[in-house]
Amino acid sequence: MPPTLASVAALPQLGLRSLTGPLPDTAVVWVAVSELEDPTPFLEGGELLLTTGMRLTPAGAAGYVSRLVGRGVAGLGFAVGVIHDTVPGELLAAARDQGLVLLEVPRPTPFIAVGKAVSRMLAAEWYEDVTRAFRAQRELTRAALTGRDALVARLARLLGGWALLLDPAGGVLHAAPASAARRAGALTPELTRLRRAPGARGGEPPAARSTEPMAARSTEPMAARSTGAPSASVALSLPGEHIAVQRIGLGERPRGFLAVGTDAPLPHVAHTIVGAAVALLTLQSEAPRTGRDLRASLAALLLGRPADGPAVPRGPVRVLACAGGAAVLDVLESDPAAGRGLALPLDGYVAVVVPDEASGTVESLLAGTGPIGVSDPAAADLPAALRQAGDALAAATRSGRDVVRHSELPGQGVLGLLDPRPARAFADALLAPLRAEDLVGTVRAYIAANGQGEAAARALGVHRHTLRSRMRRAAEILGRDPDDPAVRVELWIALAVMSNDESSIRHRGDSQSSAP
Incomplete structure (x- = not known):
C-alpha cells in the first residue's frame, strides 16, 4: 500500500501538524504544489496538495475546499510564515465542515522536502512489492515442482x-x-x-x-x-x-x-x-x-514400427557421445533447436541421436558441456554409430579437443579391407605370446604413443625404465623390433582387430584400437 497521511505526518523531519484531528489511513499517491484558486484540473486524486495560500481569500475558502474534496485529494498542506502567519480561520472551518484533512507545514520545511519524503516512501513501497512478488514467484515455482x-x-x-x-x-x-x-x-x-x-x-x-x-x-x-x-x-x-x-x-x-x-x-x-x-x-x-511426439515415438518402437514415430529422426542420423553428463540433458531440454534429438544417459557419457542435418546445430549448443564424439552418418546400424561416437569421444578426451568426428580419426577404412576370420587368426597368432606375458597393454600404449617411451609410460602410470624393460621383453618374445615401422603397423592392425567384434570388421570406420 502507498504511504498514508498518518505515516507522512509522523516523519519528525517534516514537522507537519494536523489541524483537523486524528489522521485517517488515507493513501498518498503523490505530492503536488499549486497556488491556483482551482488546481483540480491538474490533479488526479489521492495527492497531498501543498500551498502557501497566495491567492486564497476568506470568501473563496469554502469553494476551494469543496473543489479539493470533490477531486478526491488526500489532504491539504498549508505553509505558514510565508504569505500567512497562521492558517486562515475560514479555510480551517471549511476543512473541518467538509472533511478535508488540513496539515500545517512549518516555515523551515520546504515543499520539496515533503515531496522527496513521500517519493522515498513510495519507492520503498514499490521495492517491497517487487521483492514480495519475486519471493512469492520463487515459492510458487518451488511448490509447482511438488x-x-x-x-x-x-x-x-x-x-x-x-x-x-x-x-x-x-x-x-x-x-x-x-x-x-x-x-x-x-x-x-x-x-x-x-x-x-x-x-x-x-x-x-x-x-x-x-x-x-x-x-x-x-x-x-x-x-x-x-x-x-x-x-x-x-x-x-x-x-x-x-x-x-x-x-x-x-x-x-x-x-x-x-x-x-x-x-x-x-x-x-x-x-x-x-x-x-x-x-x-x-x-x-x-x-x-510437448511430449506427444516423444510418446508416439516410444509407442512406435514398442510396436515395431519406428518409422511411424514422429519424433524418430528421418533419414541419416548421427550419434553424439557427450561427456557433459546432466549439463547435456539440461541444454537439450532448454533449447527448441535440440528438440529433435533423442538422448540416452549411458555409463560415463550421454548418447544423443540427431538428424544428420541438425548435427552441427546440436554440437554448437552442447559446446562447453564437455568433450563430444560424433559418429559418421548412419541409416540403420545405430549400434555401430554408437561405437564410432564412443571412439571419437575417447580421442577427444585424450587430445583435449572439444569435438572429434569419427571420420577424423586415423586409420579409417583399414578393417573394411580385411576378411574377419583370417584377420582374427592373424591377430590371435601375433598377440598370443604377448598375452601370455601380460604385455598386450604395454605394447598397445607404446603403439598409441607412436613409439614415444615417455608418453607411453605416463599413459600406463609406470616409470620409463619399467616401460623400456617391458618393451625389450616384448621384442624378445616377438622376435622382431617394435620400432620397425612395418612391425608397428602389423601390431596396430592386430590390436585394432582384437578391439572390434567380428561384425565390425568390413565396416568402414571401425578400425580403431582401444585407448591406452
Whole structure:
C-alpha cells in the first residue's frame, strides 16, 4: 500500500501538524504544489496538495475546499510564515465542515522536502512489492515442482485467502483450504463466460452480460499474460469477499480455471502473484502437448514400427557421445533447436541421436558441456554409430579437443579391407605370446604413443625404465623390433582387430584400437 497521511505526518523531519484531528489511513499517491484558486484540473486524486495560500481569500475558502474534496485529494498542506502567519480561520472551518484533512507545514520545511519524503516512501513501497512478488514467484515455482495441489495451497497462503483449481468442466481439482470447494458451484456462470475466448464473435464482453444484482463484475487482464493468447479474468465483488477467476491454457479451449478469494480487493502485487500461479499452471497444462511426439515415438518402437514415430529422426542420423553428463540433458531440454534429438544417459557419457542435418546445430549448443564424439552418418546400424561416437569421444578426451568426428580419426577404412576370420587368426597368432606375458597393454600404449617411451609410460602410470624393460621383453618374445615401422603397423592392425567384434570388421570406420 502507498504511504498514508498518518505515516507522512509522523516523519519528525517534516514537522507537519494536523489541524483537523486524528489522521485517517488515507493513501498518498503523490505530492503536488499549486497556488491556483482551482488546481483540480491538474490533479488526479489521492495527492497531498501543498500551498502557501497566495491567492486564497476568506470568501473563496469554502469553494476551494469543496473543489479539493470533490477531486478526491488526500489532504491539504498549508505553509505558514510565508504569505500567512497562521492558517486562515475560514479555510480551517471549511476543512473541518467538509472533511478535508488540513496539515500545517512549518516555515523551515520546504515543499520539496515533503515531496522527496513521500517519493522515498513510495519507492520503498514499490521495492517491497517487487521483492514480495519475486519471493512469492520463487515459492510458487518451488511448490509447482511438488504438484499442483502444493501450488494452490501456497497461493492461498500468500494471498491470505482461499484458492480453487477447477478442471475445464468446473469440477474441483484442488482446494485450499478444503472448505473452499463449496464455492465452486457459485462460479459456474463465470466459467461459462470465460470459456469463450476474449474478442470472439458473439457480442459484448463478459462483464456486460451479467444480470445478477448481487455482484459487481469486471473483466480485466491478469498479470503475466501470454502474449497473443486468449486470457481474461472475471472479478466479483460480493459482500465481505472479493473473488477473481482466471482461465488457464493457451488455446481457444481453457484447460482449467483458477479462482481466488480474499476479504479485501487484491492489490497490484497480489495480481502479479496470481498471474505467476496462472503462468505455472498453464505451463504444466501445456506440457503434455510437448511430449506427444516423444510418446508416439516410444509407442512406435514398442510396436515395431519406428518409422511411424514422429519424433524418430528421418533419414541419416548421427550419434553424439557427450561427456557433459546432466549439463547435456539440461541444454537439450532448454533449447527448441535440440528438440529433435533423442538422448540416452549411458555409463560415463550421454548418447544423443540427431538428424544428420541438425548435427552441427546440436554440437554448437552442447559446446562447453564437455568433450563430444560424433559418429559418421548412419541409416540403420545405430549400434555401430554408437561405437564410432564412443571412439571419437575417447580421442577427444585424450587430445583435449572439444569435438572429434569419427571420420577424423586415423586409420579409417583399414578393417573394411580385411576378411574377419583370417584377420582374427592373424591377430590371435601375433598377440598370443604377448598375452601370455601380460604385455598386450604395454605394447598397445607404446603403439598409441607412436613409439614415444615417455608418453607411453605416463599413459600406463609406470616409470620409463619399467616401460623400456617391458618393451625389450616384448621384442624378445616377438622376435622382431617394435620400432620397425612395418612391425608397428602389423601390431596396430592386430590390436585394432582384437578391439572390434567380428561384425565390425568390413565396416568402414571401425578400425580403431582401444585407448591406452
